[in-house]
Amino acid sequence: MMFGTFSKLILEEYDEKYDDVIVFSSIITIIIIVVGAAVILNLDRKKKSISSGNGIPGRLGIPFLGETISFLAATKSTKGVYHFVTLRRQRYGKWFKTRILGRTHVFVPSIEGAKMVYSNEFGLFKKELIKSIQDLAGRKSVFVVPKDSHNKIRALLSDTFSMNNVSKFVPKIDHMVSQRLNKMETHGKSFPVLDFTMKLGFDAICDTLLSITDPGLLEQMENDFKAVYNGTLSFPLKIPGTLYYKAVKARQRIIARFKSIIADRRSGKTFSDDFLQSMLQKDSYPIEEKLDDEEIMDNIFTLILSGQSTTATAMMWNVKYLSDNQQVQNILRDEQLQVLRQKPDGALLTYEEVKKMPYGLKVIKETLRMANIVLWFPRVASADCTVDGVEIKKGWYVNVDSTYIHYDPKIHKDPLQFNPSRFDEMQKPYTYMPFSSGPRTCLGLNMAKVIMLVFLHRLTTGYEWSVDDEDPSLLGKGFIPKLRSGFPITLKPLIIN
Ligand code: HEM
Secondary structure: OHHHHHHHHHHHHHOOOOOHHHHHHHHHHHHHHHHHHHHHHHHHHHHHHHHOOOOOOEEOOOOOOEOHHHHHHHHOOOOOOHHHHHHHHHHHOOOOEEEEOOEEEEEEOOHHHHHHHHOOEOOOEEOOOOHHHHHHHOOOOOOOOOHHHHHHHHHHHHHHOOHHHHHHHHHHHHHHHHHHHHHHHHHOOOEEHHHHHHHHHHHHHHHHHHOOOOHHHHHHHHHHHHHHHHHOOOOOOOOOOOHHHHHHHHHHHHHHHHHHHHHHHHOOOOOOOOHHHHHHOOOOOOHHHOOOHHHHHHHHHHHHHHHHHHHHHHHHHHHHHHHHOHHHHHHHHHHHHHHHHOOOOOOOOOHHHHOOOHHHHHHHHHHHHHHOOOOOEEEEEOOOEEEOOEEEOOOOEEEEOHHHHHOOOOOOOOOOOOOHHHHHOOOOOOOOOOOOOHHHOOOOHHHHHHHHHHHHHHHHHHEEEEEOOOOOOEOOOOOOOOEOOOOEEEEEEOOOO
């Protein structure tokens, strides 16, 4: 309206003296000046409000509800839940606040902010999960326990999940990957990579943790874990028929299964060289040097819950990015064929060989930078404080926004380009955090890397593939960004000249 009146006045005054082009360009110039001034004033206001610590821009909306509806809609959108964040950045700038389910959230887009949060983990900043996830993970899960128990559990689990220990599972995982890829190629049909990797991820983790290999049992357990996933973001009311109720029942069945496996191991009926056995070997140790049964079960449960979908989705993005970047695929295949040629024919991979895949590892790192499997890391401020010059109130969620940092061109040059060679150089602290940082760094990162490297090795040395659906839409479900199509491909044997 305002611009309409403006242009009318200008047109009346200048109509006779200037031709249309000059008049039009004058209007445009005035509009640019007015809009530009507004933008500068707005930016200045934002800068001031941030530096003075007051009024981070953003919309808190009505009490409690705030922007909950838009947020929930984003979790179901094919643009992905991060679109909620992107939209608000466009509106308010780099720092913004919002209100979801009654809590104020600030998205932290800087290295300094990430450093501040991670170096005060369990102190000024605490992980606080919604009740449904707490209940389902179990009261002795690393997700839930307080600092002292967390330290103890992490110390005992970290050794088992060190690269040294995980490396002994390489041949087992290789056997699984090789057989399954071969089967898919023999069938000759298109299949969604995500379906393949979800099953592979689940079976590989269950095998390394518990030595479960029976297909029927794995299927039952995977269905139960699916029910648990579906209930993680539900309203925690135990009413039959609800997602939460089904998830609680599924968890009970899984825990009963764990109890029976532990009893069989203790009675000597079964023995396996796996994660569970390494925990049970400590039965005679003092309580502070071992995990009790509830700790073992809740944490095996948590490891499967955290490990399957993350690793499977990362493998799907691996294939997607390799398909979009043929040159990278060629370099990777050359490296992997070299490893293959140095092995005896038909032999399974060993960890020594996995160590000879530096480019493969960079492909994985670059995939995780671009795919952002865990989009941001929420923590709650336990007191009023300042994060990177921005004032935060007690009780607010500060979400370390690793996705923003991974795509910041000042930190990662040409961030939209899939370029594994950027990892030729060491990354500075808090610039690259696909597995988070600090005391809560992902416990399964070595296992994830090993599964992914073995998968890439067998895929690129055995096969070429065609992509059967290029749809970039995301699956409108949950927080992990997955392609809605699952990224279907068809394998054909690799012919080496
Ligand atoms: C590519 C695959 C994976 C990615 C991107 C990933 C990412 C992450 C991230 C970002 C966190 C920290 C979240 C936070 O700070 O709030 C985390 C924690 C965790 N991850 Fe992973 N993860 C992956 C695979 C795995 C696997 C394979 C396992 C186990 C088998 C696993 C087990 C865990 C556990 C138990 C935690 C909780 C650690 C704690 O709170 O102390 N993850 N993961």
